Amino acid sequence: MAEQRERPLSPHLGIWRWGPGMAASIFHRISGGALTVAGLAALTWWLLALAKGADAYGDFLAIAKTWVGVVVLIGLTWAFFQHLFSGIRHLVMDTGQNFDLRPNNAFALLTFVGSVVVTAALWFYLLGAAK
């Protein structure tokens, strides 16, 4: 292996100026981490409760319907759609597209608008249907 020099290692949050592109990038990472840790834990818990029986599933639903549970689930829904939309943006950029400044910023902003709108619509429907 060639001689190793000290190289700059990513990411340097402290020296970046906030803008749509870097915000979409860092929220991609944050939402991915949240989905992996909290999302997969919730998915596994849900499946284990379903497997155990009606009482265990009832306990799961009771916790999910507390205000803390609903806030966590809304947060995970937002993280899911934010990660999905900014993931699509990353896949588009992986093909070498969307690197001009204005369209790139516009796509980055759209991921946030899209995730908030879809999450809000979905939960208005869910909370409306629950009544």
Next chain:
Amino acid sequence: MSLGDSSTELGKVRGLGSAREGGEHWISERVSSLALLLLGVWLIASLLFLPALDYATVREWLRSPLGAVPMALFVITSFYHGLDGMKVVVDDYVHEPGNNFALNTLLLFVAVGGASFALFALAKIAFGG
């Protein structure tokens, strides 16, 4: 440069990048993201279109092939993709080789363990009495 080996020749010679490797990992993360695009939208849509989310309805759905099979694929792919993503974060922030190896190994064990519990639960729902 072929699929699954996306390092450039010069990059290989110099051993560049914070992890010194990763072309295959980069491709794998993107292929699993495409699978999750389909499976994730399927999961959200399924939960929305189920008549209710009570015990009997959800179990009946997960006992049918069109519920159980995509759910098994979702569990496997989401743990796999989550592990891929967490490895990128660990490699970015944990530079000391021993700590990096320890944390990546811990993540691997937690991901395989978690996925196994989720799949066991799903199998019990699908095949149990």
